[in-house]
Amino acid sequence: MSEPSGQAPPLTNRQGHPIHDNQNQRTVGPRGPATLEQYHFIEKITHFDRERIPERVVHARGFLSYGHFTATGKWGDEPIERYTRAKLFSEPGKQTDVAVRFSTVIGGRDSSESARDPRGFAVKFYTEDGNWDLVGNDLGVFFIRDALKFPDVMHALKPDPITFHQEPARIFDFMSQTPESMHMIVNLFSPRGIPADYRHMQGFGVNTYRWVNAAGDTRLVKYHWMPRQGVASMTEADAAAVQAAELGHASADLFGAIERGEYPEWDLLVQMMDDHEHPELDWDPLDDTKVWPEEEFEPKLVGTLQLNRNVDNFFAENEQAAFGTGVLVDGLDFSDDKMLVGRTFSYSDTQRYRVGPNYQQLPVNRARTEVRTNLRDGPMTYYVETGGENPHVNYEPSTMGGLREAEQRGPDEIGPEIRGRLTRARIPRTNDYQQAGERYLLMEQWERDDLVHNFVTAISEATPEVQRRMVWHFYMAEDELGQRVGEGLNIGLDDVRDLEPLPKQELSEAEQQRLANLG
Numbered sequence: 001m002s003e004p005s006g007q008a009p010p011l012t013n014r015q016g017h018p019i020h021d022n023q024n025q026r027t028v029g030p031r032g033p034a035t036l037e038q039y040h041f042i043e044k045i046t047h048f049d050r051e052r053i054p055e056r057v058v059h060a061r062g063f064l065s066y067g068h069f070t071a072t073g074k075w076g077d078e079p080i081e082r083y084t085r086a087k088l089f090s091e092p093g094k095q096t097d098v099a100v101r102f103s104t105v106i107g108g109r110d111s112s113e114s115a116r117d118p119r120g121f122a123v124k125f126y127t128e129d130g131n132w133d134l135v136g137n138d139l140g141v142f143f144i145r146d147a148l149k150f151p152d153v154m155h156a157l158k159p160d161p162i163t164f165h166q167e168p169a170r171i172f173d174f175m176s177q178t179p180e181s182m183h184m185i186v187n188l189f190s191p192r193g194i195p196a197d198y199r200h201m202q203g204f205g206v207n208t209y210r211w212v213n214a215a216g217d218t219r220l221v222k223y224h225w226m227p228r229q230g231v232a233s234m235t236e237a238d239a240a241a242v243q244a245a246e247l248g249h250a251s252a253d254l255f256g257a258i259e260r261g262e263y264p265e266w267d268l269l270v271q272m273m274d275d276h277e278h279p280e281l282d283w284d285p286l287d288d289t290k291v292w293p294e295e296e297f298e299p300k301l302v303g304t305l306q307l308n309r310n311v312d313n314f315f316a317e318n319e320q321a322a323f324g325t326g327v328l329v330d331g332l333d334f335s336d337d338k339m340l341v342g343r344t345f346s347y348s349d350t351q352r353y354r355v356g357p358n359y360q361q362l363p364v365n366r367a368r369t370e371v372r373t374n375l376r377d378g379p380m381t382y383y384v385e386t387g388g389e390n391p392h393v394n395y396e397p398s399t400m401g402g403l404r405e406a407e408q409r410g411p412d413e414i415g416p417e418i419r420g421r422l423t424r425a426r427i428p429r430t431n432d433y434q435q436a437g438e439r440y441l442l443m444e445q446w447e448r449d450d451l452v453h454n455f456v457t458a459i460s461e462a463t464p465e466v467q468r469r470m471v472w473h474f475y476m477a478e479d480e481l482g483q484r485v486g487e488g489l490n491i492g493l494d495d496v497r498d499l500e501p502l503p504k505q506e507l508s509e510a511e512q513q514r515l516a517n518l519g
């Protein structure tokens, strides 16, 4: 923060008029009444009345900072251009400015940053080809695999609509009927569910994307951010102590580190596979409840992110920042992941409502390249991006000097041909339990103990029916997990072995085998 120097500059209003008295309204005599023509008073109060915009419906509390991304020019040891023509990755040492917003998901704008909650990890790359947003989380997977269910899972996780209290009974009511959430909740209720702060957590794109090279060939990819600071988490007890003293410790930690010049860094690694359905796998590469095993799909380095500048204004740059999964540049593309398509609709929809239809013109959101569009008007139009020779022409095509279509940089992406009937159906290879069980087995003993403790504490608030169903799910994932959570809830294998799968649940062969073994 800069020190005041000498005489401070005089206050004005937004019309540029100097303000001679900022202490007293204009009144008839010193004791009033007040008059209505006083421009400064009315501007000041009415502006204050409008200081807030709706907070984000999810990820309301977050913290944004700036930095840059430095590319290696490679995917591991191979030239990256084999796989993507995205310019930001193309050359070793190439730097791209970024804005990164970390967030919690469920709480409101002033809620605790040590809550058990996924963390958002949203990166905006201001590339020479326009903006690219990579909007991820810290846990690598998600609760659901179809965007249609997003409002339901969020309603279950958010406070009760009457008591406004977050209720484990409601959360586990929903999760018990949603077997695809098992992998996510095994992560969320482990120590990883409360990262120590934003500097010490990983990030993941979670959804599957595509890379496109100069020939138009496509590959499926997943993104991973690995903190050079290391990964650190908190137990419930640690979190309770932090929370008692400070609700915003993670924002404060990041802000302070950047002010001190201790710039945090993350390596970006990318997993890749050929662009098809991969029938040899017993899970679907487009399923965001699954990780891609690293032994088979090795994550390889493509660059490093450094954060080194704080915002000048929290509201302008953090509250009004808008990230979305549809914001992609040439060489980076969507996959057919059913969550990703829903997310891509949702982000800009909510931002048009939350910030306004011209949110992309605000400095934090604006592309650093020249923008030329025929979009016009709407609330808060800040400037006109005409760019064409003839500003009268706000349509295309035109012979009168309007904008023309850009040249295409390479062939369209050549992905697999897609055919099928219109349908409403879940994907065939759901396999909801295996990776949840594997995740449990990968944990150290203290992490398993913490997970079991957290599950028992939370699930004990649910109805007996939900408790039994959760224990059944855990047995389906991993015997030890089922047994230990069951012990904590006084539910034995005998109490759950007769449970049928859920009405719409389709078990894989391996899962049917597990079910038979339970019986």
Ligand code: HEM
Binding pocket: 055, 056, 057, 058, 059, 062, 101, 102, 103, 119, 120, 121, 122, 135, 136, 137, 142, 146, 147, 148, 150, 204, 205, 206, 207, 288, 321, 322, 323, 339, 342, 343, 346, 347, 350, 351, 354
């Ligand atoms: C924020 C919707 C899944 C990560 C948001 C917002 C909405 C939303 C409406 C608020 C955006 C704003 O007000 O600017 C959805 C929907 C999803 C989904 C409909 C599923 C269908 C996910 C997943 C992830 C994720 C799977 C993680 C991989 C984020 C992040 C933010 C966010 C990081 C905060 C962005 C920021 O810092 O401004 N999401 N989301 N979301 N979402 Fe999602």
